[in-house]
Amino acid sequence: MPLASADPTFLDALAAALPGDTIRPADARFHEEPRDRWKGAATHVALPRTTQEVATIVAQAHAARVPLVPYGGGTGLVGGQIAPEGGAAPLLVSLERMNAIRAVHPQENVLIAEAGAILLDVQNAARDADRLFPLSLASEGSARIGGLLATNAGGVNVLRYGNARDLCLGLEAVLPDGTIWNGLRRLRKDNTGYDLRNLLIGAEGTLGIITAAVLKLAPIPARTGTALLVVDSPRAALDLLALARGRLGDGISAFELMSGTGYDFLAETIPDLRQPFETAPAWSVLIEVGLPQGLDPAEALEAVFAEALEAGLVSDGLIAQSDSQRQDFWAIRERIPEANRHIGAISSHDISVPISAIPDFIPEGIARLKTIGTFRVNCFGHLGDGNLHYNVFPMPGESRADHDHNRDAIKRTIHDLVHEMEGSVSAEHGIGRLKVADLERYQDPAKLAAMRAIKAALDPRGIMNPGAVLRM
Amino acid sequence: MPLASADPTFLDALAAALPGDTIRPADARFHEEPRDRWKGAATHVALPRTTQEVATIVAQAHAARVPLVPYGGGTGLVGGQIAPEGGAAPLLVSLERMNAIRAVHPQENVLIAEAGAILLDVQNAARDADRLFPLSLASEGSARIGGLLATNAGGVNVLRYGNARDLCLGLEAVLPDGTIWNGLRRLRKDNTGYDLRNLLIGAEGTLGIITAAVLKLAPIPARTGTALLVVDSPRAALDLLALARGRLGDGISAFELMSGTGYDFLAETIPDLRQPFETAPAWSVLIEVGLPQGLDPAEALEAVFAEALEAGLVSDGLIAQSDSQRQDFWAIRERIPEANRHIGAISSHDISVPISAIPDFIPEGIARLKTIGTFRVNCFGHLGDGNLHYNVFPMPGESRADHDHNRDAIKRTIHDLVHEMEGSVSAEHGIGRLKVADLERYQDPAKLAAMRAIKAALDPRGIMNPGAVLRM
Numbered sequence: 017m018p019l020a021s022a023d024p025t026f027l028d029a030l031a032a033a034l035p036g037d038t039i040r041p042a043d044a045r046f047h048e049e050p051r052d053r054w055k056g057a058a059t060h061v062a063l064p065r066t067t068q069e070v071a072t073i074v075a076q077a078h079a080a081r082v083p084l085v086p087y088g089g090g091t092g093l094v095g096g097q098i099a100p101e102g103g104a105a106p107l108l109v110s111l112e113r114m115n116a117i118r119a120v121h122p123q124e125n126v127l128i129a130e131a132g133a134i135l136l137d138v139q140n141a142a143r144d145a146d147r148l149f150p151l152s153l154a155s156e157g158s159a160r161i162g163g164l165l166a167t168n169a170g171g172v173n174v175l176r177y178g179n180a181r182d183l184c185l186g187l188e189a190v191l192p193d194g195t196i197w198n199g200l201r202r203l204r205k206d207n208t209g210y211d212l213r214n215l216l217i218g219a220e221g222t223l224g225i226i227t228a229a230v231l232k233l234a235p236i237p238a239r240t241g242t243a244l245l246v247v248d249s250p251r252a253a254l255d256l257l258a259l260a261r262g263r264l265g266d267g268i269s270a271f272e273l274m275s276g277t278g279y280d281f282l283a284e285t286i287p288d289l290r291q292p293f294e295t296a297p298a299w300s301v302l303i304e305v306g307l308p309q310g311l312d313p314a315e316a317l318e319a320v321f322a323e324a325l326e327a328g329l330v331s332d333g334l335i336a337q338s339d340s341q342r343q344d345f346w347a348i349r350e351r352i353p354e355a356n357r358h359i360g361a362i363s364s365h366d367i368s369v370p371i372s373a374i375p376d377f378i379p380e381g382i383a384r385l386k387t388i389g390t391f392r393v394n395c396f397g398h399l400g401d402g403n404l405h406y407n408v409f410p411m412p413g414e415s416r417a418d419h420d421h422n423r424d425a426i427k428r429t430i431h432d433l434v435h436e437m438e439g440s441v442s443a444e445h446g447i448g449r450l451k452v453a454d455l456e457r458y459q460d461p462a463k464l465a466a467m468r469a470i471k472a473a474l475d476p477r478g479i480m481n482p483g484a485v486l487r488m
Numbered sequence: 489m490p491l492a493s494a495d496p497t498f499l500d501a502l503a504a505a506l507p508g509d510t511i512r513p514a515d516a517r518f519h520e521e522p523r524d525r526w527k528g529a530a531t532h533v534a535l536p537r538t539t540q541e542v543a544t545i546v547a548q549a550h551a552a553r554v555p556l557v558p559y560g561g562g563t564g565l566v567g568g569q570i571a572p573e574g575g576a577a578p579l580l581v582s583l584e585r586m587n588a589i590r591a592v593h594p595q596e597n598v599l600i601a602e603a604g605a606i607l608l609d610v611q612n613a614a615r616d617a618d619r620l621f622p623l624s625l626a627s628e629g630s631a632r633i634g635g636l637l638a639t640n641a642g643g644v645n646v647l648r649y650g651n652a653r654d655l656c657l658g659l660e661a662v663l664p665d666g667t668i669w670n671g672l673r674r675l676r677k678d679n680t681g682y683d684l685r686n687l688l689i690g691a692e693g694t695l696g697i698i699t700a701a702v703l704k705l706a707p708i709p710a711r712t713g714t715a716l717l718v719v720d721s722p723r724a725a726l727d728l729l730a731l732a733r734g735r736l737g738d739g740i741s742a743f744e745l746m747s748g749t750g751y752d753f754l755a756e757t758i759p760d761l762r763q764p765f766e767t768a769p770a771w772s773v774l775i776e777v778g779l780p781q782g783l784d785p786a787e788a789l790e791a792v793f794a795e796a797l798e799a800g801l802v803s804d805g806l807i808a809q810s811d812s813q814r815q816d817f818w819a820i821r822e823r824i825p826e827a828n829r830h831i832g833a834i835s836s837h838d839i840s841v842p843i844s845a846i847p848d849f850i851p852e853g854i855a856r857l858k859t860i861g862t863f864r865v866n867c868f869g870h871l872g873d874g875n876l877h878y879n880v881f882p883m884p885g886e887s888r889a890d891h892d893h894n895r896d897a898i899k900r901t902i903h904d905l906v907h908e909m910e911g912s913v914s915a916e917h918g919i920g921r922l923k924v925a926d927l928e929r930y931q932d933p934a935k936l937a938a939m940r941a942i943k944a945a946l947d948p949r950g951i952m953n954p955g956a957v958l959r960m
Contacts, residue, residue: 458680
């Protein structure tokens with residue numbers, strides 16, 4: 017049976033079962049997304065305050081076969097949170113009112129947050145308890161925990177602390193038939209049945225709505241240090257990573273690669289940003305370490321630098337001597353996406369390959385792009401995770417619009433190469449609505465069939481975020 | 489339709505499709521399990537050499553509706569690897585011939601092993617590449633990677649490195665219809681679809697047969713140190729853990745609690761084992777740290793000891809000054825299970841509770857047991873993970889057989905208490921055949937329903953390890 021639209025009859029009946037202001041017309045903010053690829057078309061949004069209200073919404077939608085699109089902070093980059101025109105009209109379900117920090121257990125290194133809690137608020141609540149919630153990414157001021165888990169968000173601390181999935185011990189969620197799963201376990205070990213938690217994490221709202229989560233905290237490292245080192249090549253950067261790990265082990269929390277193109281874009285579009293080197297280095301890495309008591313991070317980084325210098329891996333470098341210098345280094349890394357937006361990418365790629373394949377991948381990608389045209393490539397990102405943002409730009413004097421006709425060929429060329437190298441065409445951002453065809457093209461067919469079987473089993477009516485991840 | 493037995497017609501047809509010696513009568517070792525609770529009844533075992541051969545076996549079993557029981561190292565403690573009498577006769581599938589280390593990528597901190605590789609061999613292959621594979625447990629000399637992943641094994645290093653699931657980046661598996669899923673990704677970040685990997689990990693062979701895995705390695709810590717500290721109570725032990733973490737962060741790789749009863753059992757049953765303290769301490773903890781270059785572990789542990797002494801958390805302690813002393817400390821912890829076997833437990837419990845609930849759980853369990861009779865409790869285990877082995881023994885002069893009639897009441901009492909405290913009745917060992925009723929009693933009904941739906945979707949004929957985990 018086909019899906020039904022969230023029409024006035026359905027909305028009125030649902031509104032009658034909920035507090036007065038729960039169902040509302042969807043204002044403009046629900047129709048926009050950061051990259052302006054889609055325009056949302058949902059007429060209404062539900063704003064539940066409790067898990068029970070979410071269950072009521074899902075149960076009635078299930079009974080009436082009305083599609084639902086869960087909505088977190090609206091920061092997703094692949095359109096998973098957007099209800100576009102066409103097909104049965106869905107109801108948006110925004111978790112923004114469920115934003116409580118339900119509990120903090122410092123002795124257990126655990127925090128329990130509702131799905132609508134903003135990442136920055138969770139980070140601050142952890143810090144108030146003298147703990148670290150390590151998930152950190154550009155949109156942390158507006159991204160919400162439910163969406164971050166539904167998309168298994170990454171960010172800059174994955175090298176040490178893992179992705180969002182690795183920072184979650186338990187979930188509470190409403191399943192597609194409206195039943196509430198209470199899986200808010202604060203346990204480090206629990207081998208009682210299938211891993212439903214990890215199945216919902218990364219499912220992008222297609223298997224249920226996450227309403228709360230048990231999050232893992234970490235001790236705040238006693239001392240933190242940051243260095244910006246100039247390397248000869250991505251291969252030298254990898255050797256530097258191995259060298260640093262041999263000395264400092266898990267102490268390395270970030271290892272970010274930046275290309276000369278990135279520095280050039282910064283100089284061109286954000287001229288008042290202080291550049292740390294006189295000449296923009298072709299390749300450099302930002303290293304951040306968090307070390308236990310008894311170790312001086314600046315000394316430890318100097319020792320790494322000296323050894324790497326001797327091994328011929330680095331040619332220049334700066335070690336932050338103050339917090340403001342540390343912030344200057346990070347500003348270089350963090351403002352590259354802003355510079356990219358000023359320049360205007362023809363095509364952006366959030367990809368990962370096995371770490372040791374990176375030195376071959378970067379030039380091979382550039383070589384293959386030459387068969388299409390002449391472009392600038394700004395390649396930067398989380399080298400320690402094998403995750404690069406490999407973005408393709410027009411030459412100076414051209415605009416992205418001049419290359420609209422090349423976009424598909426560029427994307428296909430890069431994604432095919434990633435696939436050949438056993439990589440992923442969506443390292444951090446997920447599938448959403450943007451990469452459904454990529455998933456079909458590149459994913460292992462046995463896994464794809466298993467995904468379809470799981471979706472049909474848990475959401476037989478197909479009401480949960482239809483059009484995202486899988487075409488059923 | 490009911491399942492069919494692995495009868496001569498099926499076995500002959502299958503044998504004809506495989507190399508000559510693949511299907512064999514099952515020898516006695518396949519019918520035994522470590523705790524002697526079950527006697528296996530399978531007449532035959534398949535010993536495939538390749539993933540393709542596993543696929544042939546599963547496809548033919550699927551077509552003929554013949555049940556399969558995957559077999560790893562045979563070390564499971566809940567009967568998941570045993571094909572007991574009754575119902576359609578299953579075929580065992582032992583992965584022991586698929587024991588290759590397919591590749592080691594030191595730069596990526598990655599090793600690819602076949603499912604039949606023995607854990608000790610994987611540890612050694614990692615060490616040969618100057619890396620650490622951190623999974624470590626009592627049965628590491630015979631347990632195999634496939635079984636360790638299928639049961640999400642734990643062990644002594646979970647505090648720092650996580651469970652088996654946290655040490656796996658990718659899987660190759662044969663799904664219940666005989667298709668091969670190639671998910672051997674060496675990626676730290678890959679957000680392309682549902683997390684099939686974590687679904688198969690911990691499913692105990694009921695959703696497919698794992699044939700190979702990409703495993704995560706870690707740098708070998710530059711320096712390792714070990715201390716044995718006497719604490720006043722489990723609560724003081726938890727405060728000590730927080731204090732040590734504040735100083736040393738992730739550097740703590742093991743934090744094991746031991747009770748005076750454990751020391752008494754060791755003195756009674758293994759009298760030639762050197763006891764470190766003149767008087768057996770009522771409570772003590774074994775701490776192991778692995779630290780980066782520049783830190784002396786003995787000094788770091790002495791600083792923790794001094795601070796804890798001042799705070800009144802510890803009253804005595806020893807810090808290993810040599811490797812042989814370190815081994816002496818570990819021998820105390822590691823030989824407790826042996827001493828327990830000599831004494832003979834009435835009932836053993838592999839449980840976890842939220843870490844901060846442990847100080848209340850231990851005495852409350854003892855108090856509730858008094859309503860049943862008079863017993864000795866040896867409570868020990870991975871305090872840092874909230875995972876205790878809470879084992880109940882007869883008083884001196886009595887035997888476990890004297891309490892056969894109390895076993896069910898003891899188990900129920902402890903498990904009910906664990907459940908009240910939001911814990912798990914199977915922290916490490918899984919469900920297998922032993923705890924199917926416990927799962928039904930204690931698991932959240934929404935999760936149980938989702939598990940059944942997933943099982944029916946991926947294995948509609950119910951051929952994969954029937955009777956384990958779920959009663960369908």
